[in-house]
Structures are given as structure tokens and as C-alpha cells.
Amino acid sequence: MKGVLHIGVLTGILNSMIALATPFLYAAIGETFAQTAGVVNLGVDGIMLLAGFAAFFVTLTTGNLWLGLLAAALVGLLMGLIMSLVSVTLKAEQGVSGIGLYMFGLGMSSLLFKVLVGTVKTVEGFRPVDIPLLSAIPFFGQILFHNSVLVYGAFLLVPLAWVVLEKTTLGLKLKAVGQNPAAADSLGISVVGIRYLAVCLGAVLAGIAGASLSISLLNLFQDDLTAGQGFIAVALVYFGGWSPFGVLAGALLFSVVNSIQLWMQVLGVNLPASVAVMLPYALTILALMISANRARQPAALNKPFDRSEN
Amino acid sequence: MSTGTGQAVQKESRSPRFDWSRLLLNAILPFAGVVAALAIAGIFLALLKTDPLGAYLTLIDGALGSTFGITQTLVKATPLLLVGLGICIAFRANVINIGAEGQIIMGALAGAAIPLSLPDLPGLILIPAACLGGFLAGGIWGFIPGILKARLRVNEILSTIMMNAIALQFMNFLLQGPLMDPENVKRGTFLAQSARLPQQVWLPRLVPQTLLHAGLILAIVLAVLVYVFLWRTTIGYQIRAVGLSPEASRYSGIDVGRNVALSMALAGGFAGLAGVIEVIGVQHRLMEGLTSGYGFTGIVAALLGGLHPLGLLPASAFFGGLLVGADKMQRAVQIPSSLVTAILGMIVLVVSGAGIWARTWAARRLAGRRREEEERA
Numbered sequence: 001m002k003g004v005l006h007i008g009v010l011t012g013i014l015n016s017m018i019a020l021a022t023p024f025l026y027a028a029i030g031e032t033f034a035q036t037a038g039v040v041n042l043g044v045d046g047i048m049l050l051a052g053f054a055a056f057f058v059t060l061t062t063g064n065l066w067l068g069l070l071a072a073a074l075v076g077l078l079m080g081l082i083m084s085l086v087s088v089t090l091k092a093e094q095g096v097s098g099i100g101l102y103m104f105g106l107g108m109s110s111l112l113f114k115v116l117v118g119t120v121k122t123v124e125g126f127r128p129v130d131i132p133l134l135s136a137i138p139f140f141g142q143i144l145f146h147n148s149v150l151v152y153g154a155f156l157l158v159p160l161a162w163v164v165l166e167k168t169t170l171g172l173k174l175k176a177v178g179q180n181p182a183a184a185d186s187l188g189i190s191v192v193g194i195r196y197l198a199v200c201l202g203a204v205l206a207g208i209a210g211a212s213l214s215i216s217l218l219n220l221f222q223d224d225l226t227a228g229q230g231f232i233a234v235a236l237v238y239f240g241g242w243s244p245f246g247v248l249a250g251a252l253l254f255s256v257v258n259s260i261q262l263w264m265q266v267l268g269v270n271l272p273a274s275v276a277v278m279l280p281y282a283l284t285i286l287a288l289m290i291s292a293n294r295a296r297q298p299a300a301l302n303k304p305f306d307r308s309e310n
Numbered sequence: 311m312s313t314g315t316g317q318a319v320q321k322e323s324r325s326p327r328f329d330w331s332r333l334l335l336n337a338i339l340p341f342a343g344v345v346a347a348l349a350i351a352g353i354f355l356a357l358l359k360t361d362p363l364g365a366y367l368t369l370i371d372g373a374l375g376s377t378f379g380i381t382q383t384l385v386k387a388t389p390l391l392l393v394g395l396g397i398c399i400a401f402r403a404n405v406i407n408i409g410a411e412g413q414i415i416m417g418a419l420a421g422a423a424i425p426l427s428l429p430d431l432p433g434l435i436l437i438p439a440a441c442l443g444g445f446l447a448g449g450i451w452g453f454i455p456g457i458l459k460a461r462l463r464v465n466e467i468l469s470t471i472m473m474n475a476i477a478l479q480f481m482n483f484l485l486q487g488p489l490m491d492p493e494n495v496k497r498g499t500f501l502a503q504s505a506r507l508p509q510q511v512w513l514p515r516l517v518p519q520t521l522l523h524a525g526l527i528l529a530i531v532l533a534v535l536v537y538v539f540l541w542r543t544t545i546g547y548q549i550r551a552v553g554l555s556p557e558a559s560r561y562s563g564i565d566v567g568r569n570v571a572l573s574m575a576l577a578g579g580f581a582g583l584a585g586v587i588e589v590i591g592v593q594h595r596l597m598e599g600l601t602s603g604y605g606f607t608g609i610v611a612a613l614l615g616g617l618h619p620l621g622l623l624p625a626s627a628f629f630g631g632l633l634v635g636a637d638k639m640q641r642a643v644q645i646p647s648s649l650v651t652a653i654l655g656m657i658v659l660v661v662s663g664a665g666i667w668a669r670t671w672a673a674r675r676l677a678g679r680r681r682e683e684e685e686r687a
Contacts, residue, residue, distance in 0.1 A: 042467055046655070086663035091670075093662055095406045095467050096613065100658025103606060107651025108354070114646040115358050223648070231471045238465065274483040281475040285458070288469060292462040304666075 007139075009267070013259050014143045018151060019217055020255035023048070023209040023226075025154040027233035028240070028247045029161045030205025035237055036165060037198035038178035038300040041083055042098025044206045045230025046105025051075040052210030053109040056221040057116060059123045068123075068215050069150075069208065076207020079105065080200035088195045091304035102230070110223045117221070125219035126150055150208070150216040157205075161244040174198055178298030181305040191305045206230065232284050239287040241296045250287065257283055335668050340614040340625070340661060347656035351649060365645050372638025373631035379638075381520040385592060386602075387630030389414070389584035391529040393608025394615060394622045395536045396452070396580030401617045402540060403573035404553035409455060409470025410581040411605030412477030416451040417444035417582025419481060421589045422504050422596035423489065425511040433510035440511060441586050448582015449575045451477060456574025460567030466574070474605070482598070489596060503597035513591040525587035530623070532580075537619040549573050581605065603651065607633065610654045613661055 027044050034041045051072035059068035079101060086097045126148035135145035165171040176184040177194045185191050209230075214221050232254060240246025261276045352362035373383050393410045400407040420443035425436050455473055458464035485502040494501050513523040540546040551559045552569040560566050584604060589596055611629045615621035636647040 082659065086659050090663035090667045092659075092666055093406075096662040097659055099406075099408060099467070099609070100655045100662060102655065103610075103651055103658060104655025107648045107653070107655055110648035111354075111646050111652055112358075114648065228471060228475055231468055235465075235468045235472075238468075272483050272487070274479040274486070278476050278479045281472040281479075284472045285464070285469050288464045289458060289462050292464060 009263060011139065011143060013256070013263050016259040016262060017252065017256045018143060018147060020258050021251040022151050022154040022212045022217065023229055024233050024236060024251040024254060025157060025248065026205045026209035026212060027230055028236040028251060029157050029244055030202035030209070031234050031237045032161065032165075032202075032240070032242055032244060032247055033174065033198045033205075034202035035301060036171075036174045036178045036242060036298055037195050038181065038298050038303065038305070039084075039087055039195055039199050040094045040098065040234070040302050041080075041087075041101075041199055041202055041206075042095055042231070042234060043079065043083055043101025043105065044098075044202075044209075044233055045226050045228060046102035047076055047079045047203050047206040048105070048210035048213065048226045048230045049109040049224070050079065050105040050112075050210070051207030052214035052225055053113055053221050054207075055211035056123060056214040057112070059125075059215050060117070060121060063124075065124075065126055065215055069211050072207040072211035073204050074207075076204040076210075077200055079207075080203025081196075083203060084196040084199045087304065088192055088199065091306060094302050094304075106224065109221075109225075113221055113223070120220065120222065122220045123215055126216040148216045150212045153208075154212065155248075158244045158248045165244065175298070177305075178300055181300050181303075185305070185307060191307075195305075206233075209233070228281070232280065235284045235288055239291045241291065242298065243296075253287075254280060254283065335672055336616050336621075339665055339668060340616070343614070343657050343661035343664065344628075346660045347653050350656055351653045354652075355645065355649075360643065360645055365639055365643055368642050369632070369635030369639045371635075372642075373635035377517075378520055379634060381517055381522040382634045383627065383631040384526055385521050385523070385630070386604075386633045387626045388523075388526045388529050388591070389588050389604045390608050390611050390626035390629050391533060391622060392584035392587065393581045393604055394612040394626055395529075395533060395619055396577035397609050397612035398615075398617050398619055398622060399536065399540065399549065399580070400452075400573045400577035401612065402553045403549045403570055404556070405456065405459065405570055405573055405577075406467050407452065407455075407470055407574060407577045407581075408467050408609065409452060409473045409578065409605070410584075410608050411601050411603075412470070412474035413448040413451045413578040413581035414585035414588070414601045414605055415474075415477040415481050416578075417448035417585030418589045418596055418600055419484065419489075419585075420444045420447035420582070421586030422507060425507045425590070426489075426505060429508040431510075436508070436511045437513070437590065440590055441583060444582045444586030445579040446582070448585060449579035451582070452578015453571060453575035456571035456578075457567075459574070460570040481596075481600075485596065485598065491595075504595050506595050507590060511590050512594055513587070521592055523587075523591035525591040528587070532583075533619045533623060540619070545569075545572070581608070584608075602633070606651070607654060610658055613658060 027048060031041060031044055054075040055068040055072035058071040059065055083097065083101055086092045087094050128146050128148055131145040135141045165174065173184070173189050173194050176189060177191050181191045210226070213225055236247050236250040236254065239250040258280050261279050264271060264276055265273055348366065352366070355362040355365055373379055393414065397407055397410065421440045424440045424443045428436065451473060455464070455466050455469040458469055459466045482502065485504065489504045491501070491503055491505040493505065494503070513525055516522045516524060516526065540550060548559070548564050549569050549572070551564055552566050556566045585600070588600060593600065607629050611625040612622060615625035632650055636650040639645050640647045
């Protein structure tokens with residue numbers, strides 16, 4: 001057990017913590033936008049899968065990572081439009097339509113992967129980029145400033161999302177639509193328009209989350225690549241109390257548990273692999289229990305808006 | 311306030327005629343949803359340079375083209391029906407149970423562990439014991455997210471998804487350790503499966519030379535019982551009342567939390583029973599991949615069956631056929647069976663989207679007609 005506390009292992013754990021937090025951050029910040037506007041998108045995992053495949057496949061065939069990223073964002077946008085159409089325009093039960101979107105993404109990504117790729121292949125993903133000077137800081141430099149572009153992007157997204165939500169008119173409109181759509185409507189805010197925007201923005205970010213798995217973190221694709229990370233991301237939004245920094249704290253907590261779990265397997269700590277893999281899922285349930293204070297929850301969360309009812 | 315209620319009552323009593331448009335919608339919508347989903351999937355298949363029509367014909371042939379195909383369709387419909395019954399009960403209480411996959415696993419674990427640890431008991435005791443054990447194990451796995459929702463308002467969709475992952479890892483752990491077939495260990499193959507169950511616990515076959523087993527009859531009987539339970543008993547009435555309006559139920563003295571937890575426990579129990587039936591009816595041992603996605607397919611079957619136990623009968627037969635046909639399609643024309651998952655997703659999207667829209671449309675039409683009648687009168 002002494003070896004576990006070795007400085008190299010600590011660096012390793014923190015390093016993979018930062019990397020593993022990346023997909024959570026994109027997906028959960030995106031979901032924060034959607035939920036702030038009152039729409040729960042439970043299809044995040046499906047979006048991550050299909051977009052992750054798109055990023056992987058485009059990168060594999062063109063060799064261009066940026067095109068891959070673009071493909072992921074476009075797939076995200078498309079699935080966001082589907083989700084908005086079904087949940088906002090047609091006013092479907094959001095839990096059910098989200099599960100439909102998830103199954104569509106899960107099945108379609110697996111189908112396309114088997115037909116178009118077939119075997120296990122890897123791509124040359126985004127490489128770590130050193131931030132000049134900062135990366136030379138001993139210990140922290142290598143953990144914080146020696147990462148891929150997508151990792152930096154994810155961490156920059158947190159303050160950016162906070163500014164959008166707290167300091168802009170758009171943020172105010174998102175909240176108004178999520179708290180009291182009827183009042184927002186009477187002030188001339190397009191409830192439907194804002195909800196479409198929020199869901200699609202969230203879906204594009206979920207797409208990038210998928211890409212961060214397939215062309216930055218793992219550099220491959222396989223069936224059910226996400227293993228439920230999209231659902232954990234949705235849980236992180238509750239855990240983070242609909243605030244970007246709360247989401248950041250949750251994402252770091254989850255990724256450090258995940259990272260410790262992976263390192264325990266690497267170091268051969270005497271714990272069955274299946275028990276170790278359980279940990280993040282059990283932690284999610286625990287997190288949901290702790291974050292049960294719903295005072296901050298957008299009042300119109302999960303409720304379709306019908307003008308004729310008001 | 312009081313005049314509004316009065317009006318509603320008056321309206322209700324003035325139009326005793328049967329609401330045909332509603333029935334028509336309930337019958338047409340699922341059908342249209344399936345056709346739309348198959349059509350969209352067909353476009354995808356064409357884009358992938360495969361022949362969609364040929365693929366679908368292979369699918370139908372696989373599901374219905376032979377005695378074995380038809381019996382296999384019914385074999386797969388059995389767990390779907392059982393899972394779907396549970397989903398119906400939960401949905402009626404307005405609880406979305408996505409945890410059937412995990413509940414099937416927990417039921418199957420109990421359904422395998424009980425006969426394996428008591429191999430000398432007669433089948434007449436062992437079969438009911440396995441079924442009861444599986445029902446309880448699945449029920450507990452459903453009760454946990456149910457009570458978490460009831461007491462702490464934990465989102466049941468998220469918690470049940472997590473419970474699925476935990477159950478899967480738990481089964482892997484047991485299959486690679488305590489439950490692994492000793493023969494396997496001796497030979498050094500280390501396949502992740504349990505020993506074969508004692509023969510007296512195997513369910514009798516309904517048609518020789520096929521896998522069709524007595525579990526189907528049990529499932530159909532249970533479907534009728536669930537119908538009676540939901541529409542002819544007080545507890546069933548309370549569950550439905552809670553689903554329709556928790557506030558109104560609370561005011562009339564119904565314990566909302568208890569009914570939410572109960573509906574989830576029952577949903578888990580039925581999924582657990584599906585796991586047991588799969589183990590003692592088909593596999594005769596516990597192995598990886600046992601659920602075959604029945605948990606998710608069962609949800610879609612329940613939705614398509616109008617969340618009604620009797621509507622579930624044709625729906626689960628349909629999806630059983632879809633699963634069997636997809637296997638054939640994968641073997642014969644090399645279209646991965648994951649196509650079915652994508653189709654299921656599309657069906658859910660179409661039916662959930664179009665459902666509310668169509669119902670609103672029908673309600674408006676009905677209201678319009680009533681207004682006309684009132685004006686005439």
C-alpha cells in the first residue's frame with residue numbers, strides 16, 4: 001500500500017482526473033443550459049455515442065481532427081433539433097422522449113460502427129499541448145497545463161457558461177423560461193425559441209463530449225463507448241445545483257473517484273474489477289440523494305409549455 | 311372555482327356516448343409509430359447501400375416463416391410481457407422505470423442461486439421458490455429507487471440507470487467468482503457462466519423440439535391479473551390516482567410516497583420474474599448477456615401497448631418477433647441487430663411525440679363539437 005502514495009502515482013491520478021472530467025464537463029454544462037430553460041434532456045448519452053462515432057469515423061477517413069469535431073457538433077445539433085421538436089413543439093413527456101433519443105443513439109452508433117468500420121481501429125487523437133511557461137511549473141504544470149485542446153476547452157467552458165447564465169440577457173431569458181414560462185411569454189420572450197436554443201446548445205456540447213471520448217481521451221470507438229457517462233452527466237447537473245461551478249465540483253469528484261478506481265486496477269490493489277467499476281454508479285446515486293434539496297430547481301423543469309393553457 | 315367544477319360534471323353527464331376517436335387514436339398511433347420508425351430505418355439502410363425491403367422481408371421470414379420462428383417469437387415475447395407488465399404498473403403511478411435490465415439480472419441471480427444451492431428439492435417446491443425469490447430480488451432492486459423517489463425525490467430515471475450498471479457488475483462479479491461453474495474451473499476455461507441448473511427446475515416445453523416453455527402461460531395469466539389489479543382493486547385504483555394527480559390523491563388521503571414505492575417494487579418484481587423465467591425456461595443456467603436488452607424493449611412494448619396489460623399482449627408478441635427477425639437478418643444479410651435498438655428509439659420518439667399532440671388534437675375536436683351542440687341546443 002505504501003506505493004500508492006508515491007508522487008508519480010499521485011501525478012497519474014490527478015492527470016487522469018483532469019482528462020476524465022472533460023466529457024462530464026461538456027455534457028453536464030450543456031445539460032445545465034437545457035435544464036435552466038426547463039427541459040430535461042435524458043438523451044445526452046445517446047448524443048454522446050452517435051456524435052462520438054461521427055468524430056471517430058470522420059477523423060479515421062479524413063485524418064482531420066477538426067473535421068471530426070465539427071461532425072460531432074453537427075450530429076449533436078441534429079439530435080438536439082429532434083429532441084426539441086419532440087419535447088418542446090410536440091410536448092412529449094421529457095423522460096420518455098429522452099430515453100427514445102438515447103436508444104436511437106445507442107443503436108445507430110453501434111449499427112454504423114459495425115457496418116462502416118467493423119473492427120477495432122484507433123485514430124491519432126488530439127495531442128497534449130504545453131501552455132508556455134505555465135507547463136514548466138513543477139508538479140502542477142504537467143497536470144494542469146499539459147493537456148489536449150478539448151481539455152482546456154472544457155475547463156474554460158465553466159466560467160464562460162457562468163457569465164452567460166448570470167451576466168447576460170440570454171441567461172436571464174433562459175432562467176425566465178425555466179422558472180415561469182407564462183410570464184416570460186407575456187413579456188414577449190419566445191418560450192419555444194429559447195427552449196430550442198438551450199436544448200440545441202446543450203446537444204452540441206454533448207456531441208463535443210462524445211468527441212472528447214473518441215478522438216481525445218480514448219482515440220477509438222466501440223459499442224456503448226460511454227457506459228452511461230451521459231446519464232451521470234445529467235445527475236451532475238442536479239448535484240451541481242444548476243450552477244456551472246457546482247457542476248465543475250461534481251465532475252472533478254466523479255473523475256477523481258474514477259481515476260483512483262482505474263489506478264487501483266493498474267496497481268493491482270486487491271479489489272475485484274467489477275466492484276471497482278461499480279463505484280462511480282453507486283456514487284451517482286449517493287450524489288442524487290445528497291442533492292435532494294430542490295429549492296434551486298427551475299420551477300418549470302420537465303413541464304412542457306402550452307400557451308393555450310394560460 | 312365551484313362553477314368550473316359544476317360545468318365539468320355537467321359536460322361529463324351530458325355526453326355518455328363512447329369516445330370513439332380516443333380508441334381509434336390508441337389503436338392507430340402505435341401502428342403509425344412503428345411504420346414511421348421502420349420507414350426511417352429503411353432510409354438509413356438504403357444509405358448504407360443495403361436493400362431495406364429485402365432486409366425487412368428476411369426479418370418477417372425469421373420471425374414468422376417457420377414453426378421454430380413463431381415459437382421463438384413467443385419465447386422472446388414472454389420476458390417482454392412480464393417486464394412490460396411491471397412498466398405499466400410503474401407508469402400508471404407516473405414513475406418511469408428504466409431499471410428493468412438490472413431488475414431482470416437480480417431476479418435471474420436469485421432464480422439461479424436458489425436451485426443451485428438446493429439441488430435435491432423436488433421441482434414442485436423448487437420452481438415456485440425460484441420464482442418467488444426472483445420476484446423478491448427484482449422487487450427489492452425496484453423498491454430502492456422507488457423509496458428514494460418517494461422520500462428524497464431522487465429522479466428515478468437516473469437512479470434506475472445506475473442500479474442497472476451496479477446489477478450488471480454484481481452479476482459479473484458472481485459469475486467470475488462464487489457462482490462460476492466448478493466444471494469450468496476444473497477444465498480451466500473460466501467461462502463466465504454458472505453450473506447447469508438441476509433438471510427438475512426446468513420449465514416444461516409446450517411444443518416439442520422448440521424452446522417454447524410454460525412461462526408463456528404464466529405471463530399471460532399474470533397479464534390478466536395485473537389488469538384486474540389495476541382496475542378492480544383499491545390498491546390499483548390508488549396507484550392510478552397517484553399517477554393522474556399526486557396533489558388530488560394527497561388531499562383525499564392517499565399515501566403518495568407509499569404508492570410510488572409500491573409501484574416500483576412491483577415493477578421490479580415482474581422484471582425479476584422475467585429473469586427467473588429466462589433462466590429456468592430457456593438458458594437453464596446463468597450466463598453473461600442474459601437480459602438481451604429485454605429491459606429496454608419491454609419499456610417500448612409497454613408504451614406501444616398503451617400502458618395497458620391487455621394492449622401489451624400484442625405489443626410484446628410484435629417486439630418478440632422483431633428481436634427474432636433481427637437475429638435472422640444479422641445472420642442472413644449481415645445487418646447488425648443493433649438496428650433494432652435504433653428502431654426502438656425511433657418508435658419511442660414518434661409515439662411519445664405524436665401521442666400528446668394527437669390527444670390534444672382529439673380533445674380540441676371533441677370540445678369544438680360539444681360547443682356546437684350546446685349552441686344548437
